[in-house]
Amino acid sequence: MGQITLKDIAKALNLAPSTVSRAMRNHPAISKETRTLVQDYAKEHKYKPNLLALQLRTNKNNTIGVIVPEIVHYFFSSVLDGIQQEAEKEGYNLLIAHSNEDYKREVRSVETLLEARVCGILVSQSKTTEKFNHFQEILDNKVHLIFFDRICTGINTDKVVVDDYVGSFNAVEHLIETGCTRIAFLGSTPQMPISNNRRMGYEDALLKHKLPVDKDLMKICDTVEMAKEVIPQMLKEEVVPDAFFCINDEVGAICIQIAKSFGYDVPGDISVCGFTNSFLTEVTYPRMTSVDQHGFKMGKEAVRLLINRIEGKEEREGMVNSLIKTELVVKESTKCTRLHK
Amino acid sequence: MGQITLKDIAKALNLAPSTVSRAMRNHPAISKETRTLVQDYAKEHKYKPNLLALQLRTNKNNTIGVIVPEIVHYFFSSVLDGIQQEAEKEGYNLLIAHSNEDYKREVRSVETLLEARVCGILVSQSKTTEKFNHFQEILDNKVHLIFFDRICTGINTDKVVVDDYVGSFNAVEHLIETGCTRIAFLGSTPQMPISNNRRMGYEDALLKHKLPVDKDLMKICDTVEMAKEVIPQMLKEEVVPDAFFCINDEVGAICIQIAKSFGYDVPGDISVCGFTNSFLTEVTYPRMTSVDQHGFKMGKEAVRLLINRIEGKEEREGMVNSLIKTELVVKESTKCTRLHK
DNA sequence: GTGAAAGCGCTAACAT
DNA sequence: ATGTTAGCGCTTTCAC
Numbered sequence: 001m002g003q004i005t006l007k008d009i010a011k012a013l014n015l016a017p018s019t020v021s022r023a024m025r026n027h028p029a030i031s032k033e034t035r036t037l038v039q040d041y042a043k044e045h046k047y048k049p050n051l052l053a054l055q056l057r058t059n060k061n062n063t064i065g066v067i068v069p070e071i072v073h074y075f076f077s078s079v080l081d082g083i084q085q086e087a088e089k090e091g092y093n094l095l096i097a098h099s100n101e102d103y104k105r106e107v108r109s110v111e112t113l114l115e116a117r118v119c120g121i122l123v124s125q126s127k128t129t130e131k132f133n134h135f136q137e138i139l140d141n142k143v144h145l146i147f148f149d150r151i152c153t154g155i156n157t158d159k160v161v162v163d164d165y166v167g168s169f170n171a172v173e174h175l176i177e178t179g180c181t182r183i184a185f186l187g188s189t190p191q192m193p194i195s196n197n198r199r200m201g202y203e204d205a206l207l208k209h210k211l212p213v214d215k216d217l218m219k220i221c222d223t224v225e226m227a228k229e230v231i232p233q234m235l236k237e238e239v240v241p242d243a244f245f246c247i248n249d250e251v252g253a254i255c256i257q258i259a260k261s262f263g264y265d266v267p268g269d270i271s272v273c274g275f276t277n278s279f280l281t282e283v284t285y286p287r288m289t290s291v292d293q294h295g296f297k298m299g300k301e302a303v304r305l306l307i308n309r310i311e312g313k314e315e316r317e318g319m320v321n322s323l324i325k326t327e328l329v330v331k332e333s334t335k336c337t338r339l340h341k
Numbered sequence: 342m343g344q345i346t347l348k349d350i351a352k353a354l355n356l357a358p359s360t361v362s363r364a365m366r367n368h369p370a371i372s373k374e375t376r377t378l379v380q381d382y383a384k385e386h387k388y389k390p391n392l393l394a395l396q397l398r399t400n401k402n403n404t405i406g407v408i409v410p411e412i413v414h415y416f417f418s419s420v421l422d423g424i425q426q427e428a429e430k431e432g433y434n435l436l437i438a439h440s441n442e443d444y445k446r447e448v449r450s451v452e453t454l455l456e457a458r459v460c461g462i463l464v465s466q467s468k469t470t471e472k473f474n475h476f477q478e479i480l481d482n483k484v485h486l487i488f489f490d491r492i493c494t495g496i497n498t499d500k501v502v503v504d505d506y507v508g509s510f511n512a513v514e515h516l517i518e519t520g521c522t523r524i525a526f527l528g529s530t531p532q533m534p535i536s537n538n539r540r541m542g543y544e545d546a547l548l549k550h551k552l553p554v555d556k557d558l559m560k561i562c563d564t565v566e567m568a569k570e571v572i573p574q575m576l577k578e579e580v581v582p583d584a585f586f587c588i589n590d591e592v593g594a595i596c597i598q599i600a601k602s603f604g605y606d607v608p609g610d611i612s613v614c615g616f617t618n619s620f621l622t623e624v625t626y627p628r629m630t631s632v633d634q635h636g637f638k639m640g641k642e643a644v645r646l647l648i649n650r651i652e653g654k655e656e657r658e659g660m661v662n663s664l665i666k667t668e669l670v671v672k673e674s675t676k677c678t679r680l681h682k
Numbered sequence: 683g684t685g686a687a688a689g690c691g692c693t694a695a696c697a698t
Numbered sequence: 699a700t701g702t703t704a705g706c707g708c709t710t711t712c713a714c
Binding site: 356357358359360363370371372375394396397398399400 | 699700701702703705706707708
Binding site: 003048049050051052053055056059061071072073074077078080081084085088093094095096097098112114115116117141224250253254256257260279280282283284285287 | 344389390391392393394396397400402412413414415418419421422425426429434435436437438439453455456457458482565591594595597598601620621623624625626628
């Protein structure tokens with residue numbers, strides 16, 4: 001015998017299944033005696049309602065799907081943590097899919113989640129995604145969709161992002177104020193809004209301080225592998241950067257290693273700034289200055305918004321664009337300044 | 342109109358639902374014409390089978406539950422990655438719960454997963470868990486249970502672990518062979534088998550090389566917070582360790598930082614060895630020697646075993662105890678030796 | 683206050 | 699080769 005059902009209880013107690021159902025859910029029209037009778041019996045026999053049956057009836061399961069491009073990754077696992085905690089609190093389950101930065105796997109993940117009939121999906125796009133039909137299909141299926149961090153500008157839906165522009169601007173300004181003038185920007189592909197916004201923050205900070213925007217200092221370099229190619233190359237140039245502003249902490253951390261291996265002092269000769277403020281920043285030597293992205297908070301915010309949509313509680317008009325504030329956390333891989341508090 | 346159903350197709354094509362059902366699944370008794378007719382119509386109208394209905398019928402959902410104690414963590418996210426990839430390949434979905442090293446959340450996670458009627462559960466125990474009724478309940482519900490890494494010795498079930506003893510023994514022997522004689526062991530609480538096995542590997546390596554086992558060198562220190570307390574304290578003692586063998590890379594990485602902040606050279610004065618061989622080992626300075634735990638592989642192995650149990654394909658008698666081999670990866674936080682290849 | 687019956691979407695046994 | 703019926707576990711009319 002696997003699990004006890006409502007029917008079993010009904011039979012055992014000589015009641016109708018409907019009565020048992022009502023009694024379990026404290027329906028007002030049920031006498032106190034029957035109610036306690038039923039509930040006691042249920043507890044004693046460890047009755048567990050069959051969610052599958054419930055979901056089939058209401059054609060709605062309390063499950064939220066999440067698609068992340070990378071799971072072994074401080075930022076995304078922090079976001080997942082936030083999503084998980086908030087979802088659990090609200091009684092939702094989580095189906096997690098991992099696209100592994102691969103467009104095809106992302107498409108398949110969408111299929112899987114739709115087949116599982118999730119009631120909403122949170123997505124952070126893979127780097128290789130350039131077609132958006134699969135996202136459109138989510139909406140066509142009347143399933144709620146919210147992008148976080150790596151948003152897709154081609155689809156009109158709710159989004160949760162950090163203020164990449166401001167975070168970037170502040171970080172670069174900090175580098176400038178601490179005396180750097182040839183600041184390299186190691187970004188991601190330009191079609192990624194997070195990268196594009198950070199590039200604009202970078203350029204505007206340079207402009208504000210009357211520094212030239214040098215295309216040679218701006219590279220696409222968003223993985224450890226690329227960093228191991230790109231950074232040494234830049235350090236072999238005639239004019240070497242005196243600062244690296246990196247798209248993530250992984251690249252930043254490797255950047256510190258490489259700069260030191262070339263004999264440069266960090267931050268004496270070269271400053272390095274990362275993005276995320278993960279635990280990595282604590283174990284590099286020197287400890288790394290980075291822009292905190294508050295991933296945990298972003299995760300919570302994203303589910304909150306999604307659940308509000310699902311339950312029809314969102315009052316804001318049109319598409320919501322939620323902005324999480326970043327915070328520059330100055331540690332030791334950038335120089336000190338009195339100008340900066 | 343939300344989703345199209347079998348019935349809808351049947352009505353539109355003037356067929357019985359059962360015929361449509363059979364046609365969709367290439368039942369041999371269905372004529373080629375009807376089959377293609379049905380399948381074309383289904384494809385055109387984007388028919389998606391309702392998994393909930395299917396699962397209700399078979400009283401079996403193809404969902405596997407996972408409970409991890411920590412999600413923002415290189416090792417566990419690697420394991421999750423392995424679990425995810427293998428499960429997806431086999432057509433299983435994943436329900437992930439996060440106990441956050443908290444016994445009560447772990448118990449609740451078990452409840453949630455059982456209510457969701459998962460067909461199997463993978464667990465790595467929280468540090469604070471000392472009662473096992475909730476695990477027993479999983480078995481009582483006839484749901485397959487497999488422990489990985491942080492196993493529970495109080496429950497008789499399948500397990501997947503790394504050879505902590507051997508991994509530890511080899512690491513400590515490497516430290517000894519490179520000239521260390523006062524090797525500190527930073528472990529976890531003794532009731533955790535992984536910690537206990539590593540402690541035994543540690544002690545046996547010392548004994549083999551005729552070094553004393555000094556209780557003062559063995560501390561419980563398995564988090565960054567504890568490391569920041571315990572390690573400075575040990576470095577202030579009269580006799581300072583000349584090596585730290587740490588239970589995980591986080592503690593190891595922080596250990597390197599602290600040792601350097603005390604003015605010690607790593608590995609000149611003090612060697613440090615971690616456990617996991619995460620990305621952290623690449624960004625510490627010097628890069629950290631560590632024992633690779635092959636988390637990804639462990640994840641795959643654990644799901645494989647679980648799925649075999651679920652599908653009744655496991656031939657091995659009794660409870661399986663799967664052992665993943667570790668591998669000492671020597672980098673720069675331990676000294677060189679000719680003895681060690 | 684309680685029961686009987688129908689139905690959520692699907693499939694399997696039993697017709698025809 | 700296809701249709702009919704029943705039922706997975708639950709809730710919700712509609713009766714009584």
